[in-house]
Amino acid sequence: MIKLFVSDLDGTLIHEPKTGIEPNERNMKAIRLLHENNIEFAVATGRFDYHILEIEGYIESKNYRIGLNGGTVYTKDDILLRENTFTYDEAEKLRSDIEKNYMKELNYLVLQTVQAKRYIKYPNFLKKMANFYKYQRQFNAIHYSENIIKELADRNEKIIKVLINTDPVNKYSLQERLRERHPEPEITISGPKSIEIGPMGNTKGNAIRMVMEKERLKENEVAFIGDSYNDVSGFEVCKYSFAMSHADEFIKSKAVFVVDSVADAVERVLKINW
Numbered sequence: 001m002i003k004l005f006v007s008d009l010d011g012t013l014i015h016e017p018k019t020g021i022e023p024n025e026r027n028m029k030a031i032r033l034l035h036e037n038n039i040e041f042a043v044a045t046g047r048f049d050y051h052i053l054e055i056e057g058y059i060e061s062k063n064y065r066i067g068l069n070g071g072t073v074y075t076k077d078d079i080l081l082r083e084n085t086f087t088y089d090e091a092e093k094l095r096s097d098i099e100k101n102y103m104k105e106l107n108y109l110v111l112q113t114v115q116a117k118r119y120i121k122y123p124n125f126l127k128k129m130a131n132f133y134k135y136q137r138q139f140n141a142i143h144y145s146e147n148i149i150k151e152l153a154d155r156n157e158k159i160i161k162v163l164i165n166t167d168p169v170n171k172y173s174l175q176e177r178l179r180e181r182h183p184e185p186e187i188t189i190s191g192p193k194s195i196e197i198g199p200m201g202n203t204k205g206n207a208i209r210m211v212m213e214k215e216r217l218k219e220n221e222v223a224f225i226g227d228s229y230n231d232v233s234g235f236e237v238c239k240y241s242f243a244m245s246h247a248d249e250f251i252k253s254k255a256v257f258v259v260d261s262v263a264d265a266v267e268r269v270l271k272i273n274w
Helices: 025-036 049-059 088-101 125-136 148-154 171-181 204-215 229-237 249-253 262-273
Strands: 004-007 040-044 064-067 072-074 080-083 106-113 118-121 159-166 186-189 194-198 222-226 240-244 257-259
Touching: 004 204, 004 262, 025 040, 025 049, 025 262, 040 049, 040 204, 049 064, 064 204, 072 204, 080 204, 088 106, 088 148, 088 159, 088 171, 106 125, 106 148, 159 171, 171 186, 171 194, 186 229, 204 222, 204 229, 222 229, 222 262, 229 240, 229 249, 240 262, 257 262
Parallel strands: 004 040, 004 222, 040 064, 222 240, 240 257
Antiparallel strands: 064 072, 072 080, 106 118, 106 159, 159 194, 186 194
16 A cells, blocks of 8 residues: 655646746645545655745645755654765865866856755856856856855855756766766756756655655555656655656656656556555
8 A cells, every 4th residue: 555655846746847836736636635545745856945845835734855856854843854965075076077077068057055055157158148047047046156165164055966057968978977977976867958966875766765764664655756867766766656748758667657747646546545
């Protein structure tokens, strides 16, 4: 019997993140239906924890919260179970290598901290002009200096994710080259133009496993739904995995079921339990 249902946010529970974070009514009703049938709900996202809290306001329930691709995990009672960040030496090694060897291939490079701050750098002025409104202004990112890592260390701001924005065709090659040079961090494609780099062990799968251990759940008692490459690790720890139908073929091949919505997945879960 399935006792826990975990959902990704962007492209899964939320279909139009640029217009807001509110799930559609059918998905919200589906989540409420899970609770009515004694099935716990949780969110696993690359976003910050405060975004998950916004979702809880719409669905009117307290749940496990997995943020920043497994970098943070909170219980239903707001207890922090996990916060895994880069050391400042690790972050400096990544930053300097990317800026030295790959910056010309990028639209921008972003350092994200646990404190929900974003620090951005562009390869040149033209890229800045092209992407300022697309990212920097939208997310209130701060252009950083050469001494950014030292400045963050002095302020005790912990770096939990590095975001790279590049050409859609180039992202696969760039991901592999980065993995060869940096085998320890978790390097995953997270969007049409995005690659995310997190500390070793920061995956949705590891975070879901942590929740399973705390709740003493087995693989056949957990379902997970997602639509991106950073969701595949979640598929691997659950018996009942769901990929969104708009996902890449590789992602769909890693899931047991393919559905059009969270609500469709919930309907399947309830049928399995019955």
